[in-house]
Every structure is written in C-alpha cells, then in structure tokens.
Amino acid sequence: MLKIENLHVEVDGKEILKGLDLEIGAGEMHAIMGPNGSGKSTLGYTLAGRDGYEITEGRILFEGQDLAALAPEERAAAGLFLALQYPVEIPGVNNAYFLRAALNAQRKARGEEEVDSMAFLKAVREQLKALKMDEALLKRAVNEGFSGGEKKRNEIVQMAVLQPKLAVLDETDSGLDIDALKLVAEGVNRLRDEQRSFVVITHYQRLLGYLEPDHVHVLSDGRIVESGDRSLAERLEREGYAFLDDEPAEAAGA
Amino acid sequence: MSALLERLAPAAELPRDGFTELRSQAQKVLMQHGFPHRKTENWKYTPLTLIEQRAFAGSLDVGTPPAPPALPFDCAVVHMHNGEIDPSATRLPRGASLTGLVADDVDVDALVADGPNDAFAWLNLARLGQGWKLVVDEAVKRPIVVVSTVDADFEGAVHPRLHVELAPDSALTLVAVQTGGGAGLHNAVLDIRMSERSTLLHAIDRSGGDTAWIEHATVRVAAGADYRAFISDAGGALTRQDLRVSLDAPNARGAIHGVATLEGRALVDYHTAIEHHVGPSESKERFRILADDRATGVFNGRILIVPGADDSHSEMNTGNLLLSENARINTKPELEIHAEEVTASHGATIGQLDDDARFYLRSRGLSEREATALLKYGFAAAVFDDLEPGPLADWLLERLKSRA
Numbered sequence: 174m175l176k177i178e179n180l181h182v183e184v185d186g187k188e189i190l191k192g193l194d195l196e197i198g199a200g201e202m203h204a205i206m207g208p209n210g211s212g213k214s215t216l217g218y219t220l221a222g223r224d225g226y227e228i229t230e231g232r233i234l235f236e237g238q239d240l241a242a243l244a245p246e247e248r249a250a251a252g253l254f255l256a257l258q259y260p261v262e263i264p265g266v267n268n269a270y271f272l273r274a275a276l277n278a279q280r281k282a283r284g285e286e287e288v289d290s291m292a293f294l295k296a297v298r299e300q301l302k303a304l305k306m307d308e309a310l311l312k313r314a315v316n317e318g319f320s321g322g323e324k325k326r327n328e329i330v331q332m333a334v335l336q337p338k339l340a341v342l343d344e345t346d347s348g349l350d351i352d353a354l355k356l357v358a359e360g361v362n363r364l365r366d367e368q369r370s371f372v373v374i375t376h377y378q379r380l381l382g383y384l385e386p387d388h389v390h391v392l393s394d395g396r397i398v399e400s401g402d403r404s405l406a407e408r409l410e411r412e413g414y415a416f417l418d419d420e421p422a423e424a425a426g427a
Numbered sequence: 428m429s430a431l432l433e434r435l436a437p438a439a440e441l442p443r444d445g446f447t448e449l450r451s452q453a454q455k456v457l458m459q460h461g462f463p464h465r466k467t468e469n470w471k472y473t474p475l476t477l478i479e480q481r482a483f484a485g486s487l488d489v490g491t492p493p494a495p496p497a498l499p500f501d502c503a504v505v506h507m508h509n510g511e512i513d514p515s516a517t518r519l520p521r522g523a524s525l526t527g528l529v530a531d532d533v534d535v536d537a538l539v540a541d542g543p544n545d546a547f548a549w550l551n552l553a554r555l556g557q558g559w560k561l562v563v564d565e566a567v568k569r570p571i572v573v574v575s576t577v578d579a580d581f582e583g584a585v586h587p588r589l590h591v592e593l594a595p596d597s598a599l600t601l602v603a604v605q606t607g608g609g610a611g612l613h614n615a616v617l618d619i620r621m622s623e624r625s626t627l628l629h630a631i632d633r634s635g636g637d638t639a640w641i642e643h644a645t646v647r648v649a650a651g652a653d654y655r656a657f658i659s660d661a662g663g664a665l666t667r668q669d670l671r672v673s674l675d676a677p678n679a680r681g682a683i684h685g686v687a688t689l690e691g692r693a694l695v696d697y698h699t700a701i702e703h704h705v706g707p708s709e710s711k712e713r714f715r716i717l718a719d720d721r722a723t724g725v726f727n728g729r730i731l732i733v734p735g736a737d738d739s740h741s742e743m744n745t746g747n748l749l750l751s752e753n754a755r756i757n758t759k760p761e762l763e764i765h766a767e768e769v770t771a772s773h774g775a776t777i778g779q780l781d782d783d784a785r786f787y788l789r790s791r792g793l794s795e796r797e798a799t800a801l802l803k804y805g806f807a808a809a810v811f812d813d814l815e816p817g818p819l820a821d822w823l824l825e826r827l828k829s830r831a
C-alpha cells in the first residue's frame with residue numbers, strides 16, 4: 174500500500190525528515206510515536222502533499238505510484254486521508270456543504286457519479302450519531318467555534334464519509350475526553366478491513382489499547398529509530414523515550 | 428468640471444411642472460458647490476474622470492422594457508427600466524402602495540449642502556423627472572423587489588428618486604436588484620423614513636456593468652424602529668453608494684451588512700454613516716471587500732455618536748481579501764464619539780487567503796480552484812450570518828456563490 178524509502182524532507186530550508194523508511198501493507202495499522210518536534214506531523218503533511226514540504230531525497234510510493242507527482246487533491250482522490258493534528262476553521266463554509274463538495278470532487282476525479290444528496294445526508298447523520306456529535310454541527314461553519322474534541326471527532330466523520338484507502342491520523346486522540354476517545358477508537362475500528370490501512374500518530378498508549386495496531390514505530394529526529402509490536406508502546410508509556418539514547422538506532426521498516 | 432455641470436445639468440430645458448421650483452433650488456446649490464474634484468476627500472477614490480469622459484448624449488427611447496429577471500422567491504416586483512417605472516405593470520401586496528412623488532414630499536430645507544460631497548444627490552433633484560413614493564401601512568409579508576435595469580446601449584443620464592415611508596408598527600422586506608448595462612449614468616436617490624417601531628429589511632444585490640451607478644440613500648429611523656441592510660455588490664465601471672442611517676429617537680436600531688466581490692476592473696466605493704442622535708440606540712456594521720484582478724474596493728464607514736446620545740452602542744467590523752497584486756482596497760472606519768457611557772468598537776483586517784485553509788480543503792479532494800472559490804465564498808458569506816435562514820437568504824448566498 175505505502176512504501177517510504179530514505180525520505181528526506183526540508184521545510185523552509187531546514188531538514189526535518191532525515192532518511193525515513195517505512196512500509197505499510199494493505200489492511201495494516203501502524204502506530205508512530207516519538208518526542209515533540211521529531212517530525213511526525215511533517216511526515217503526515219508530506220504524505221498529503223502540502224506546499225513547502227520539499228522532498229530532497231528518497232521517495233514515497235502509494236500503491237506503486239510516486240506521490241511526489243500528485244497534488245493534494247489527487248492524493249485524496251487516490252485514497253489518502255490525513256486527519257490533522259490541528260483541524261482548520263473555515264468561517265462561512267457550511268460543514269455539510271463542504272463534506273459533500275469534497276466527496277463529489279473525489280468521485281468526479283475517479284470518474285464516479287455524484288452522491289445522491291439524501292443518501293449522503295443519511296450517511297453523515299449516522300456517523301455523527303455514532304460519534305455522539307450534535308447534528309447542528311452540520312449546519313455550522315467547518316470547525317468554527319467547535320471545541321477541541323469536536324474538531325477531532327469531525328475529522329473522523331470526514332474520514333468515515335470519504336472512505337480512504339490509507340488514513341493518517343495525527344494525534345486525533347489528544348484533546349479528547351475519555352468517553353470521546355473510545356468513540357473515536359470505535360469509529361476507526363469500524364472502518365478497518367483487509368484492504369484499508371492506517372497510520373496512527375499518538376503520544377499515548379490509551380488509544381493504541383483500543384486500536385491494537387500491528388506495528389509500533391518510534392520517530393526521533395527525522396528517522397524511525399525503533400520498531401516493534403504493541404509492547405513497544407507499553408514500554409514507552411512506562412519509561413519514556415530516554416532508553417532510546419542508550420540503544421543503537423536501528424533502521425526499521427515493517 | 429463646469430463642463431460636466433453644463434452637460435449633466437443644463438439650466439432650464441425640462442418642462443415646467445410641480446417640481447420646477449425644487450429643481451431650480453437644487454440647481455443653484457449645485458452651481459454653488461460644484462461636483463467633487465480630486466481634492467474632495469470623500470470622493471478621492473471614485474474616478475470621476477470616467478464620468479467626465481462620457482457624453483450622456485443618447486436620448487432615452489422608452490419602448491417596452493424587457494421583462495425583469497425572474498426571482499426564485501415569492502415577491503412583488505416593481506420594475507424600473509432606464510430610470511422609469513411603469514405603474515400599470517406593478518402589483519403590490521396589501522398594505523403597500525406606490526404613487527408618484529409630489530414636490531411636497533421633498534423636504535428641501537432638510538437637505539444640507541455639504542460642499543461638493545452630495546453633488547450627485549443635488550443633481551438628482553435638479554434633474555428630477557419621475558419620482559416615486561412607496562408607502563407601507565402594515566406588516567407586509569411578501570418582499571417587494573425593486574428591479575432596476577438599463578439597456579445594454581444605454582448612454583444617457585437618468586436620475587430616479589424613490590421615497591419609502593413606513594407607518595408605525597409596519598414592516599417590510601425591500602429588495603433592490605440592480606443590473607447595469609451601457610455606459611450611461613444611473614444617479615438614484617433613495618429616501619427612507621421609518622416611523623415608530625417599524626422594521627425594514629433592506630437587501631441590495633447589484634452589478635453595475637458599464638453604467639456609472641450612483642446611489643445616495645438616507646434612512647431616518649424613529650423610536651423603536653429597526654433598519655437592517657444586507658448588501659452584495661459586484662461593482663462595475665463605477666459604483667458609488669452613499670448610505671446614511673440616522674438613529675433619531677430612543678431605541679432606534681440600525682445595521683449594515685455588506686460585501687463587495689470584485690474582479691476585472693470593477694470599482695466599488697461605499698461611504699456609509701450611522702448617526703446616533705439620541706440614546707439608547709444600537710448599531711452594527713460589517714463590511715467585507717474581496718478584490719481580484721485590477722479591481723478597486725473602497726469602504727468608508729463612519730459612526731457618529733453625538734453629544735448627549737448616552738447609552739448608545741455600536742460595533743463595526745471590516746475585513747478585506749486582496750486576491751491579486753494589482754487589486755486595491757481602501758478601508759477606513761471613522762468613529763466619532765462625543766457621548767458618555769457608550770460602547771463603540773471597530774476591527775479592521777486586510778488579508779490574503781489562508782494557506783492552511785486552502786491546504787485543508789485540497790487534502791479533502793477539492794481542486795485548488797474549488798478550494799479558492801469556497802474560501803472566498805465563506806469569507807464573503809459570513810457577512811450574512813445575521814440574516815435569518817429562508818428563501819431570501821438562500822438567494823443572496825446563491826448569488827454570492829456565483830460571484831466567488
């Protein structure tokens with residue numbers, strides 16, 4: 174599904190990712206942990222194709238296709254989704270309208286028909302209900318005045334409606350209360366199947382306890398320095414990142 | 428400039444009628460103060476050279492006007508074509524009536540000559556031909572839409588005048604749909620008088636075309652009355668709107684929500700004033716300009732709270748989007764507060780489209796063009812947040828979407 178090879182990324186002339194390797198198979202879930210400022214969000218933005226994230230070396234293959242050639246909207250249509258660490262407020266743009274426009278734009282790019290608006294609304298309402306979100310949020314401007322937790326849940330609603338092949342969730346758990354965290358985890362788990370893959374960026378073991386990822390990686394200073402199974406997350410939770418300094422860094426793919 | 432005066436307001440020539448006296452009074456004021464020139468502060472961004480260059484020769488052939496554009500909501504339409512209304516084609520809801528203006532309707536003594544600032548309003552009076560008075564006696568549900576159009580080859584100068592009078596406790600939704608055409612001058616005056624506790628929702632949707640579109644509007648708001656304007660303007664060769672809202676008695680309220688979406692070489696110049704003459708009174712103003720290509724947008728918003736108008740509250744917010752290097756936006760809020768215990772605030776921002784927001788939309792699948800259009804629309808539409816949902820709001824927003 175996704176193959177990242179020796180990825181070097183510069184932002185404003187500063188190298189942030191310094192030779193990152195990662196491979197994710199169809200249906201797999203990988204968690205990425207790592208200290209603040211290590212480059213986790215940079216990886217997400219680079220995958221999504223944000224301007225200013227310059228690949229200076231290496232490449233990213235998504236279903237065999239080099240992502241560098243694709244605009245953000247083309248990546249979205251190809252099935253890539255990034256839930257932002259800080260979802261953006263869009264004043265004046267109705268949430269439901271935006272979501273339908275996004276879905277239709279993707280479908281059009283794939284040569285599919287537009288969604289039926291009744292069916293669309295029904296699907297969105299179901300997602301809102303599952304995430305215990307107020308339906309009134311549909312009529313409000315995108316993320317404007319949403320609480321921190323509502324913004325994060327809104328990202329999951331978008332993901333569920335857009336049905337990506339690969340979803341990158343950047344700290345979707347931070348800022349959620351304990352119940353909301355569980356709802357979000359359930360929302361993610363509902364979408365899991367043998368074809369759909371996930372990259373879950375998080376600082377906490379709690380979310381991973383619900384999601385049970387197949388692999389856990391530690392990103393530090395722009396590289397994957399440690400990879401393992403779920404027990405790695407538990408160890409990090411107990412010991413912090415300090416032990417990483419004591420061990421030689423291992424280049425790690427999955 | 429006197430050449431312009433000669434061309435636009437030649438002494439005499441109009442037939443003698445009930446307005447003759449008024450016209451000559453106005454003509455005198457106009458001669459004395461003249462038209463605005465480059466140094467007239469209030470007009471410095473409006474390129475009057477464009478008007479000076481025009482001949483305004485074409486005589487107006489008032490044939491059968493074309494049908495006005497259809498509107499997607501239930502309403503009564505008054506069609507003004509080339510500055511004239513055909514009353515026989517007009518059907519108003521119960522409680523509203525449209526009659527010809529008579530000289531007594533114009534309180535010329537109340538019009539103070541403010542140097543050359545109001546020259547076009549005086550010109551309107553000096554050349555007054557057809558004037559109309561819309562009287563509203565009760566709460567009228569169906570919106571009344573005044574559709575103003577001019578011919579595509581219209582090159583003359585017309586000076587229509589509309590007075591609107593709202594009786595105590597009456598209510599009206601008045602929508603002005605204005606579409607310009609040929610390179611003439613459409614120089615209108617709108618005079619609104621609101622009695623006690625009346626309410627007026629005043630929507631304006633305008634695109635001026637090649638026509639120099641000038642409107643001078645005055646709204647007098649009595650005790651407990653409530654005036655709200657919702658304006659969407661795409662500008663044109665030259666579009667100038669003066670809108671003065673005078674809160675004359677306790678508990679009067681006035682609000683102006685406006686947005687100008689400009690592209691090409693469009694120009695819009697809004698000069699608004701909200702005057703608090705007594706307290707308690709309340710006003711609110713929100714204005715946004717989006718300027719692309721080589722367009723120019725001007726907004727000058729004056730809030731005046733006179734001495735003694737205590738317990739008056741006013742809030743103004745302006746925001747602009749500069750979408751091209753060659754576009755220009757000039758925004759100037761002017762707060763003049765002379766009373767005690769008032770709150771008045773203003774915020775003004777000029778910005779470009781937000782890169783974070785654009786990336787967010789694109790990451791969800793919208794093309795760069797779609798994302799930009801949606802962000803422009805969102806920025807513009809926020810001005811109409813205070814408009815209650817319904818067919819009128821839907822229509823205004825749909826129009827805005829087509830312009831974003």
Ligand SMILES: Nc1ncnc2c1ncn2[C@@H]1O[C@H](COP(=O)(O)OP(=O)(O)OP(=O)(O)O)[C@@H](O)[C@H]1O
Binds near residue numbers: 184209214258
């Ligand atoms: N525009 C920029 N110019 C220079 N440095 C930048 C820029 N954007 C990000 N960085 C730096 O890149 C590094 C990685 O940032 P990133 O947001 O990817 O970290 P992160 O691992 O997601 O951290 P956190 O856990 O706090 O979310 C940080 O040191 C950050 O300051």
Ligand SMILES: [Mg+2]
Binds near residue numbers: 213215343
């Ligand atoms: Mg981050």
